[in-house]
Amino acid sequence: MILAPNINLSHRTGVNAKVVYAGTELRDFVFSQLADQFEMDPFELDIQSIEQYLNEQSLLTLPDILLIEADNNGLWIEFVRKIKANHLLHGMIIVVLSAFTNKTWKAEAMTLKVHDFYTYPFPAEDLCERLIFLVKFKLIRPRLTELSKQVDVVYNIPPTKRIFDILVSGISLLILAPFFLIIAILIRLESKGPVIYKSKRVGTGYRIFDFYKFRSMRSGADKEINNLSNLNQYAAEESGKAAFVKIKDDPRITKIGKFIRNTSIDELPQLFNVLKGDMSMVGNRPLPLYEAEMLTSNEWTTRFLGPAGLTGLWQISKRGKMDMSERERKKLDNFYASNHSFWLDMKIILKTFPALLQKEEV
Incomplete structure (x- = not known):
């Protein structure tokens, strides 16, 4: 189990998103870094049990973000394919985390069109920032007209x-x-x-x-x-x-x-x-x-x-x-x-x- 000292991500973002994690190696590290920013599902899941977990959810209880840990056997690849084939899960943000370096798998993840791929060690702040942006941008993407009116940074042209x-x-x-x-x-x-x-x-x-x-x-x-x-x-x-x-x-x-x-x-x-x-x-x-x-x-x-x-x-x-x-x-x-x-x-x-x-x- 990989552990790391807690990094203080004290800034609040207003993001209300449910995160479910599938894996064991990086679980403690991820939970310690994201718990202050997201609603972390406490269930201890792996690649074998995550599919059953998702099947038991309703449209109202599905997680907003799914963090999947890449396993040595490559089972995560087939699982992601199943998610992509299920139209009921198309709105879910999928990020793959790996406890070891595998460039082939990173390329495979991008081919599967997951939202991102991180190889440990990686800055927890980067993962947190990326998830916050994906929640704000992708989940409200159908509201592009309203989003375009909400400009966070104002540039006043001379x-x-x-x-x-x-x-x-x-x-x-x-x-x-x-x-x-x-x-x-x-x-x-x-x-x-x-x-x-x-x-x-x-x-x-x-x-x-x-x-x-x-x-x-x-x-x-x-x-x-x-x-x-x-x-x-x-x-x-x-x-x-x-x-x-x-x-x-x-x-x-x-x-x-x-x-x-x-x-x-x-x-x-x-x-x-x-x-x-x-x-x-x-x-x-x-x-x-x-x-x-x-x-x-x-x-x-x-x-x-x-x-x-x-x-x-x-x-x-x-x-x-x-x-x-x-x-x-x-x-x-x-x-x-x-x-x-x-x-x-x-x-x-x-x-x-x-x-x-x-x-x-x-």
Whole structure:
């Protein structure tokens, strides 16, 4: 049995979540660290008994979080598959813990789409923070409209920056209106579906908003993302789940889509987002929900404390290059959030135009 000194997690989060634990090696360690933050189910369960336990629960008594300890025989893998096949358990958060290192199992866990995988020893604060975020974000995900109105971090855009955004985006939209019409016709002639692709993105202070782009992929491309994880530029950095997703030679892109992507024409509808105030001309790129979920540790949340933008340091630094690591991109985002200014914005805008001419295959 692994024991560890209790780490004081005295900050209260307001999270009311029930946690059930299946395993023995790390049980005492986990209970000592999470008991102050969550409702820990006292039953001593293992992989053999956890299935029976869940079958005896009603929809009102099912746990919010299931912590599963990876066993030497790999029984946890088949058990997770059973949970994923049961539609009544789809809302449950699943995190796998391992008392020993096994990179193959970590990769298997990500393939099974568990919410996270931790190998002992790991900081208890990281596990606690991750669970709190998953509870707040995933379990209330159907309430995205209400969630987007509850901004925990308020970024007040400087008046000069906002005036600049309105003038540049407004004038640009007027000038580009005929060009927008031509692009729209070309997109519709090649493939069926809406001309403008709209998705939920996470911007400043984790605020969620509708993000606009010219559609560059075939219809239904979002549903194919899980089958293309082996092409993710950032996935090669570690066997776990990468925070960013950038598909190399994406097979979902149409012929017109490839052209408007390589020239960044597909990004132009975001001028409407700038005009509306969802984002700025310069800032950190708003992230898809599945990417924002991965950036919840104290080290990386800084990027959400600055303005979201149409272009930024990442775009002018190594846009489209294969040697852009996930850590490098995070550092660029954090640097801009901490050091942004009007003059830095001007430098980024001036360097953006040459960057637009780069051929991007990722």
